[in-house]
Amino acid sequence: MAVFIENPILFGFYFIEVFINLELFGFFLLRWMQEKKERHISVLGASYFCLGMTRVFLIPWDFFGAGDIYYNIGALFAFIAMAVFMYASEILLKFWSHPFFPFVYIGLAVLCIFLPYEIVRILYYIFSPIMIVLLIGFLCILMSRTYGKVRRKFFFIFLGICIYGIGYALGAQFLRDLFTGLGEDIYGIFVSSTVLTGLAFTGIGFMGVPSLSEIHWEEFTIHVYVFHIDTAVCMYDESLLKKDVDLGKVIDEDDENFKDGAGVPADLFSSGVVGVMGLIKEMVSSDKRLKVLDHEDKKILLEYGEYVSIALLTFKDLKIYHEKMESYINDIEAKYEKHLDKWDGEITKFKKGLTTMTQENFKDIMDPTWWKVDFSKLGSSIKQLFKRGKKKNS
Structure with missing residues (x-):
């Protein structure tokens, strides 16, 4: 029928x-x-x-x-x-x-x-x-x-x-x-x-x-450092470790040596990081810049601008950190380009502005401008998703 x-x-x-x-x-x-x-x-x-x-x-x-x-x-x-x-x-x-x-x-x-x-x-x-x-x-x-x-x-x-x-x-x-x-x-x-x-x-x-x-990236940040790219002087540093974070979930609870940040003065930390970066660059004979220093329980993430470089000490190497660091650098160089171009070693002039920028980029969990999505990049995001799917299936 x-x-x-x-x-x-x-x-x-x-x-x-x-x-x-x-x-x-x-x-x-x-x-x-x-x-x-x-x-x-x-x-x-x-x-x-x-x-x-x-x-x-x-x-x-x-x-x-x-x-x-x-x-x-x-x-x-x-x-x-x-x-x-x-x-x-x-x-x-x-x-x-x-x-x-x-x-x-x-x-x-x-x-x-x-x-x-x-x-x-x-x-x-x-x-x-x-x-x-x-x-x-x-x-x-x-x-x-x-x-x-x-x-x-x-x-x-x-x-x-x-x-x-x-x-x-x-x-x-x-x-x-x-x-x-x-x-x-x-x-x-x-x-x-x-x-x-x-x-x-x-x-x-x-x-x-x-x-x-x-998504919960704020739980894994420890400390941020801003260096002048030519002199390696630490222009600014601030602790990002949240007081309410359960450290037992992100580090070894038996680690008695854990300290907020690197556990050393900012200038010494800056010199050490820059020294390691230079040494590795010479050893591998590469023009590329070092992006991550991995110490198992902690990571030092690095990003570079024209005038400043950023070191972010974290428990995990997350993609969102690198994007935030790039935004952080852009904010700094846009606001202080004249001062950075004619660097005189004076760092107190940067403190107020960098405190605000650090708050906006690494401490404020909720972004009030979330609705500002770059539509020009949506197409590329779709292509990347399909490419990743093909790789997994192959």
Whole structure:
């Protein structure tokens, strides 16, 4: 017996949505198997699997008049997907030790088994927008905590969640009734296209999300030093070690020799670092500049400008540090270019300005200018993500 499908194009879009969700599930499953320690992002594969199953159960309900139980099961999977999304968000932000919102959505998923279709549908239309709003809020916080490439990856997710939310909002019946003039078929295709676009953006973004350390970078900074690049004079130094950091998590708790910073005067530290840099450069006969001195439990990260160089003492070598150091150098040289160009050895004139710049670059966790994303670099970020994916698969 032949089955007539009223809108085959929309039917096809729904199957594409299922395919994309399951494909993303496969990507995250692969990441789960490759990761050994932090699986805070790869767990999102479960959410994409559940979103795919949601559509699998809603297709019979939408096109073939299947019973309301299909809608309830679809909503059950949708609420589980929301719970996983909320769990990942709370873990990334370390809001509290015991996640709260995931349990709320798991509870809603359980209710889908017992409640009638009419109530389940109301719950779905109430709590789905709440989840999207919460996710957008979480992403705004994550973007304000991060910088550079890491922030751009979260911006992809931010765009994806917004587009995805708009797509599902447009699928609400009262909006369908409002735009009846466009035609049910055309409107349905537009809604599905919006949802698919949102899925693509979130998938691209999540696949590039880095380790928790990159997000909570402030927990691993120790000390910053600013040197005049020609004379190696230490112009400024400041401790960055947070008082509330649990040192046992980042260093050996039995290390009795641990001190804030290098444990030596700034000028002596400066001379030592510059001496090591010069020695290594001569030994390897390279024009390249040394970027990292690794002492296992601590790292000395180095960046260079035209007039100043920066040494950042940390517990970990994170990409975000190098980007922040470049920004720090640019700020210093932009403000003090005239003084640095005609260097007279006087360093007191720099203290006030460098204190402010250090606060902004290394102490302020939340960046109020997080929304200023360099759109010109978004395309290159996508290419890098796909290149990395090809390397892993090869």
